[in-house]
Amino acid sequence: QVQLVESGGGPVQAGGSLRLSCAASGRPFSSYVVGWFRQAPGKEREFVAAISGSGSTVWYEESVKGRFTISRDNAKNTVYLQMNRLKPEDTAIYYCAADLQNRGLNYALASRVSLYDYWGQGTQVTVSS
Numbered sequence: 001q002v003q004l005v006e007s008g009g010g011p012v013q014a015g016g017s018l019r020l021s022c023a024a025s026g027r028p029f030s031s032y033v034v035g036w037f038r039q040a041p042g043k044e045r046e047f048v049a050a051i052s053g054s055g056s057t058v059w060y061e062e063s064v065k066g067r068f069t070i071s072r073d074n075a076k077n078t079v080y081l082q083m084n085r086l087k088p089e090d091t092a093i094y095y096c097a098a099d100l101q102n103r104g105l106n107y108a109l110a111s112r113v114s115l116y117d118y119w120g121q122g123t124q125v126t127v128s129s
Contacts, residue, residue, distance in 0.1 A: 002026035002098045002118045009094060009123030012086055020075045020081040020123060022096030030054065030074040033099035035116060036081045038092035038125075047111035048094070050104055051079060062092075086127045093122040 008020040022034060035050035049070040050059045058070050069082040079096060097116035104110030 001099065002032075003094050004098060004118055004120035006094065006096050006120045006123040008088060009079070011128065012124045014087055014127055016127075017082070017084045018085050018086065018125060020083065020094055020096075020125075022079040022081075022120060024077045024079070024098065024124045027100060029072075029077040031100075032102055032115045033104040033110060034072065034079040035097045035099065035104070035110060036070060036079075037097060037113065038090075039122075040092040045113050046055050047113070049081060050099075050110040053102065054102075059104075061111070074104045080096075083125070086125075088127045088129045091125060091127045093124050095122045096120045 001026045005023045012018055030053045032053050033050055036048040037045050038048050039045040048059050051070045051072050055072045067085045072079040098118045099115050100117045103115055
């Protein structure tokens with residue numbers, strides 16, 4: 001079993017930056033894929049980014065490429081999402097999730113909500129114009 005706790009959200013003006021953290025406990029951290037998703041009011045949860053257990057492979061949703069960077073520190077059991085040049089449309093609750101079975105071997109798989117076994121409680125990001 002895995003517990004995930006997100007932090008780092010908050011209000012920010014358009015063009016600003018935030019760094020989200022996802023702290024994990026439970027199973028050996030480096031053994032599984034971690035993804036970031038977001039959900040805006042009235043919308044479905046959508047993929048943002050994911051990273052392999054070793055950190056050597058990353059995937060991004062098209063609208064965040066070049067602005068967001070996902071990384072992980074396996075010694076600290078933490079995955080980060082650095083978000084730069086934020087836009088009002090990035091406003092959402094951001095969730096991290098764990099794919100304990102490491103099925104997310106490519107973008108098509110890693111971007112699926114249904115792939116992930118455990119989810120954090122989410123952290124709110126609000127971008128004002």
